[in-house]
Amino acid sequence: MTGKEIREKFLKFFEERGHRILPSASLIPANDPSILWTAAGMVPFKPYFTGTAKPDVLRVTTCQKCLRTPDIESVGHTARHHTFFEMLGNFSFGDYFKEKAIPWAWEFTTRVLGLPADKLWITIYLDDDEAHDIWHRVVGVPRERIVRMGKDTNYWEIGVGPCGPCSEIYIDLGEERGCGSPDCAVGCDCDRYLEIWNLVFIQFFRDEAGNYTPLASKGIDTGMGLERVASVLQGVASNFDTDLFREIMDFTAVLTGTEYGADSKTDLALKVIADHCRAVTFAVSDGALPSNEGRGYVLRRLLRRAVRFGRLLGMNGPFLHRVAGAIIEQMAEAYPELPANREHILNVIRGEEERFGETLAQGTEMLNRLINEARAAGRTEIAGAEAFRLYDTYGFPLELTKEIAGEDGLTVDEEGFTAAMEEQRERARSARQETEYLSEAGVLYKSVREQFGETAFAGYDALETESRVLALIKDGRKVDRAAAGEEVEFVLDVTPCYAESGGQTADHGRLSAPELAVEIYDVQRPVEGLFLHRGKVVNGILKVNDHVLVQVDTGRRRDTARNHSATHLLHKALKEVLGGHVNQAGSLVGPDHLRFDFTHYASLTRDDLRRVEQVVNEAVLAALPVSTTITTPDEAKTLGAAALFGEKYGERVRLVRMGDFSLELCGGTHVRNTAEIGLCKLINESSVGSGLRRVEAVTGTGALRYIRAKEEQLEEIGQLVKATPAEVVHRVADLVKELRELEHETENLQARVARYEVQNLLGQSRDLDGAKFLAARATAPDMDSLRAMVDLLRDRLGSAVILLGSPVGERVNLVAAVTRDLVPRGLHAGKLIKEVAAIVGGGGGGRPDMAQAGGKDPSRLQEALERAYEVAAGQLRG
Known part of the structure; x- marks a missing residue:
């Protein structure tokens, strides 16, 4: 079966069993700041499992776009690691439970997909006898192929909230795919036993103390990886060899003039490009954009990693947008948002590729500086931490750093590079927070809603209401009262106050009663249907069950x-x-x-x-x-x-x-x-x-x-230039004209001074094997002026090597020139200035006939100028 056929058969199977087919939710989780990406099929339904929102239907099936990034570096090296993948799932929100979920999973796997029953193994949680009995007595799986496993693999929970045991379906792919160990069995890390479907039975609630309470309304959350199932049904060893990836990789191979299967390095590059470009294409379609933080940083990192692998295949210009076009064409039927956003997706990807090209140029400059510093210090190696900074900041692959450093006779500390990368991964692992189904505060707000019902919002038609105080919350606990000066959260039966949502900020207002005044400064909806007001008691005592008047700040x-x-x-x-x-x-x-x-x-x-x-x-x-x-x-x-x-x-x-x-x-x-x-x-x-x-x-x-405010600014400008508001534009235009004339006069004076200085410098030249050599300090306000002086000297000296240095504040500018007749003799302005600039703490380079550089240590300028003659003489000697 093709990936498309598997997707359609799964959704149709569960639709026939009373499930509503819903389109995939966005990769950007809606109203869930706890996670960057939709990483599982259940993510869009978290509010239904927690009870913070009510579903419109109790049975749902989806093929959900997912994006996960913990193991980006593993993509392409293994058969199963991906950043973007599709997860097939069926869900029950308090409707059916294990008695239906398990037989349906077996029916779909064996009858619809046609997988051999004698090759399938089942795992269950250690004490989940209910699941065991259904698998064995109802479905007919032999006891010896039902494996009980521990909490680390077969129990689903993340912090506070709903949780429960899992049951997984594995397929035995044969001894030839195994590790050869006599202990090889379900759960082994080798490729013999492949997990294809995970059934989560949400039947308990875990509180902060670690206590488990049975849920009155139990749920089902299943996930089947489309790519994995496709690899089994298509008889291939790797997900990348399924039609879901091969079409993209074959397109990229033609684009790059390579062939999949020719060698391992090419295959790795094609796999990474296919995987990362799928992720980037879908993420951009869903509204993500490359940036330097959050999900934008993840997107930028994926895109740049794909570009780097493209460069290894000889693609030096933008190409990923063309791969994205092939992905859009392949996936258009299943995900119509892709063709609808085609122009946007391709423009974003191409623009980011072009910007990355500029970043690579900046990285080259930094690498040149590192090479100069290493040589000036007598080192023969680029530090691993610096090479990693090049990789992390500028996207420089280690191979490219090694290649460029090798041209200057330097090596790279690869062990240090690996250690720095591992440190970053460790920081990322430490910083990565698991998403909770429901926080402790969320549990409290949900209990308030369950006790009192939803808040009635009257604010579309009224700006004040007579309300009753249902609950008071302070420091995460319910309280009975709040006195003057205290800040408190409170829930009303009805409110005219708009809660922050949809980009609109919350209303402010006032709550009052005889001898009571409360200023409302925020309104939120922590769980669906509950309006939580935050305010400060200005006068009196606010108590539960108080009858109050609530008024919105009408001006705001x-x-x-x-x-x-x-x-x-x-x-x-x-x-x-x-x-x-x-x-x-x-x-x-x-x-x-x-x-x-x-x-x-x-x-x-x-x-x-x-x-x-x-x-x-x-x-x-x-x-x-x-x-x-x-x-x-x-x-x-x-x-x-x-x-x-x-x-x-x-x-x-x-x-x-x-x-x-x-x-x-x-x-x-x-x-x-x-x-x-x-x-x-x-x-x-x-x-x-x-x-x-x-x-x-x-x-x-x-x-x-x-x-x-603009009028006041115009009046102030008028006073400064002594003109009325009506005359300001003409007066400023006259002043600008006068300023330009003065600047022109200044430039003429600077040019005359430069000519005088050039005349004085001519007498400082010396012989260099029949050519003239001049290395001198000059006075020039900027790099352009310094280059102009070098041009004048080159015209006057004839066959010559020239190096001028000019201190500017706490920096120094350097310009070198070699007349064209001397270039064939081995003289090279770029190499000359590169070595000299290292002495003043800088770097640079350029063409054989002209180069420039900057430095941070003007105090060593004379030393650098004196060194220049030796460097030039050495170039002549070869």
């Missing part, structure tokens, strides 16, 4: 609503002006300003910004009515509503319409008519990552404050 709410509605108009305007590829990538909406992130490949021109601002304000002035309706996701999609990609939407969604101009899914608060926005003024545009731009703007009172 209105300012925030103006900004939020403006983001909808801005989104549509950006699409109209820049193109349909523009998609929202995040936003922040507060009372003072708005921030809108979107996909686009270049900075916006002044004309672009003016047109976007014009389109937005035309919609504001059109006084478009703003309305909201509740509908289904499918109906909203049919209507053409924009949605924030990666967000999880329930069975009912809120649709915000602004006339015929904008239609978006949104749960935020808005104006009733676009005219209430008043004015939208764009104040900044910037880059926040590869292929990602950010626009900031102000509206209403914020726009008024911005304009007033």
